[in-house]
Structure formats: C-alpha cells, structure tokens
Amino acid sequence: MTSNYARFKAFYKTASLWSGELLGLEQFYLSNFNFDHLDNEESLELPVIPQGTVLGKRAEYFFKFCVEKSNNYKLLLSNIQIFKGKVTIGELDYIIKHKRTNTVIHIELVYKFYIYQPKIEADQFSEIHQELFKYKGPNGRDNLVRKLKHLKEHQLPLLYSEEARETLESHQIDISKVKQQVCYLAHVFIPQHLWPHKFEYINKNSIVGYYFNYSAFAKAETDNLYFLPEKYAWKMSPQELPVSYTYKKVLELTEESLERGFAPLIWMLVSSTNSFERFFVVK
Structure with a gap:
C-alpha cells in the first residue's frame, strides 16, 4: 500500500505544463513554496483524504497543505464558493499571501x-x-484548449464579479490588489517516436510516458510484467504492485476497460533492464 506521504511527494514533483506565461496565463510553481524549516518530512501530519476522493480533489488537498506548511506563504481562503442569490455561480480555488511582500494571489489549480x-x-x-x-x-472527453478557455473566460474573471467582491471584502481582501496565476500541473504522454521532438509551448519535463492505440498494443506482446494502478496512484512513479499481469491478461483487461470508455494507464516492468515504462492504451 503506497503511503500518503509518497503520494504527496508524487504530487509535489509533478511538473508545470508550461513555464512563464501561456496565452496570458501566468504559471505559479510548486517550487515557490519554501519548506526549509521542516526537519523531518516523514513526520509531517498529512491531510486526511477520504477514500474514493478523485485525483483532482486529492491535488487540492495537497496544494492547500503546501501553502499551510510553507514558511513564505499564508493561506487566506480556499475553495470559496461564490453565490448569486442562492445559486452557486463558481468557485475560487485559493487566495494566498506572500509573507514578505504581502502580495495577494488568486490561484486556480x-x-x-x-x-x-x-x-x-x-x-x-x-x-x-x-x-x-x-x-x-486519455478518454477523449477533455482537451487543453477547452480548459484554457474556461480559465480565461470564467474561472479567473469570476474574481472580479460583484458577488466575489462582496465575499472577499468581507474577509478584508481588496480585489484590486489581487494578482492572478494558475498552478497548471500535468502528466503528458506522447507517441514513442516523438521522444526526440522539440515540443513548442509546453515544459518537456511534463512528458512522462507514451501511449499505444489498442490495435498497436495488441501486436506488442512481451514477456514483461504489467501492473494496473488505480487512478489515485496515476501520479506515482511506476512500481511493483501486489497484483501483476501477463501480457495476455492485461490485453484482455485493457479491452474491457476501453469498452467501458476508460483508457487504462499501464506500468510495465521491463525484464531485460529491470526498469519501468508507463503508457496509456487508447481507442
């Protein structure tokens, strides 16, 4: 069983999808947090995350934990629901303040x-x-352009709505002085033949694996061991799990998963090198 601490480390090591600005969206880096004052990381009291919490929500717990444990930022507000009457019109992820400069930042994770x-x-x-x-x-129901558009046209402008202004002013936060950034973390999987390719716009450190179409995977039989991590563990470095599969069995399970509409992430232990590779299999 992977420890919560190992999961936190995996979150913290996730690369930002881009560096600097992309389409006017400025990146906030996890490396901005300073933890020099912490002596024994293993003794940290990590957030209690309810079983079954989806991956994105787990990331929210860990980001909040980073702010609270850093010695250079203070958490002012998190997961602030904004209402128009009795209807929720959106949510602001985090409002944090840099302790030395007093810069207040609205961050969408x-x-x-x-x-x-x-x-x-x-x-x-x-x-x-x-x-x-x-x-x-991986399942074709999400894309980067759509998410960037939603950030620029809805999530970030929400801060300047009259409803948000009233909420934040009740916490003595002057919206006119709030800076906006996004902490956009990602794991990118590419076709194997593109490993040497110079990718425009994104941080190459976010590229962590490759993917097969099902038809190609069906022709890629090996004697290696295969593992199917649960989705909450997708951000982890590949490792041996209690249950391993042969190629024939993992191919069968992959087909079943794709029929349900879910592309599986697979960790493969390469017997010749005793090293792991990770990849998705998609339709």
Whole structure:
C-alpha cells in the first residue's frame, strides 16, 4: 500500500505544463513554496483524504497543505464558493499571501493527464491553438484548449464579479490588489517516436510516458510484467504492485476497460533492464 506521504511527494514533483506565461496565463510553481524549516518530512501530519476522493480533489488537498506548511506563504481562503442569490455561480480555488511582500494571489489549480495526438487538425484556430488542441484527455472527453478557455473566460474573471467582491471584502481582501496565476500541473504522454521532438509551448519535463492505440498494443506482446494502478496512484512513479499481469491478461483487461470508455494507464516492468515504462492504451 503506497503511503500518503509518497503520494504527496508524487504530487509535489509533478511538473508545470508550461513555464512563464501561456496565452496570458501566468504559471505559479510548486517550487515557490519554501519548506526549509521542516526537519523531518516523514513526520509531517498529512491531510486526511477520504477514500474514493478523485485525483483532482486529492491535488487540492495537497496544494492547500503546501501553502499551510510553507514558511513564505499564508493561506487566506480556499475553495470559496461564490453565490448569486442562492445559486452557486463558481468557485475560487485559493487566495494566498506572500509573507514578505504581502502580495495577494488568486490561484486556480489544475491537475491533468494528457495524450498528445499529432495528427489532430483544427484549422479554425490560430497556430498556437492548433498545436495546443492536440493535447487531449486519455478518454477523449477533455482537451487543453477547452480548459484554457474556461480559465480565461470564467474561472479567473469570476474574481472580479460583484458577488466575489462582496465575499472577499468581507474577509478584508481588496480585489484590486489581487494578482492572478494558475498552478497548471500535468502528466503528458506522447507517441514513442516523438521522444526526440522539440515540443513548442509546453515544459518537456511534463512528458512522462507514451501511449499505444489498442490495435498497436495488441501486436506488442512481451514477456514483461504489467501492473494496473488505480487512478489515485496515476501520479506515482511506476512500481511493483501486489497484483501483476501477463501480457495476455492485461490485453484482455485493457479491452474491457476501453469498452467501458476508460483508457487504462499501464506500468510495465521491463525484464531485460529491470526498469519501468508507463503508457496509456487508447481507442
């Protein structure tokens, strides 16, 4: 059983999807947090995360924990629901303050898994949007351009709504002085032949594995051992799990998973090198 501490470390080591700014969205890095005052990391009292909590919500627990345990930032508010009458019109993820400069920052947290599909074309978009449109969720129900659009047109502007202003002013926060950033963390999987490729716009450190189409995986038989991590463990470094599978069995389980609409993440222990590779299998 993987420890909560190991899961926290896996979260903290997740790379930002880009460096600096992308389409006007400025990145907030996890490395901004200073933990020099902490002596024994293993003794940290980690957040209690209810069993069954989805991956994105787990990331929220860990980000809040980072703010609270850092010695250079203070958490002012988190997961602030904004209401119009009795209707929720949105939520602001975090309002934090830098202790030395007193800079107040509104941060929206995003934690994603993407596969890069180079053959996708989107002629109606600008050149940069055409490239970013190639980043899709493993199950095809999510894409990078849509999420960036939602951040720019809904999540970040929500801060300046009259409803948000009233809520934050009740906490003595002057919206006109709040800076906005996104902490956009991602694990990107690419076709194997593109490992040498120079990717535009994204941080190459976010590329952690590759993917097969099912038809290609069905022809890629090996004698290696295969493991199927639960989704909460997808962010972990590949490792041996209590249950392992042969190629034949994992192919069968992969087909069943795809039929249910879910692309599985697979950890493969390569017998010749005793090292792991990780990949998605998609339709």
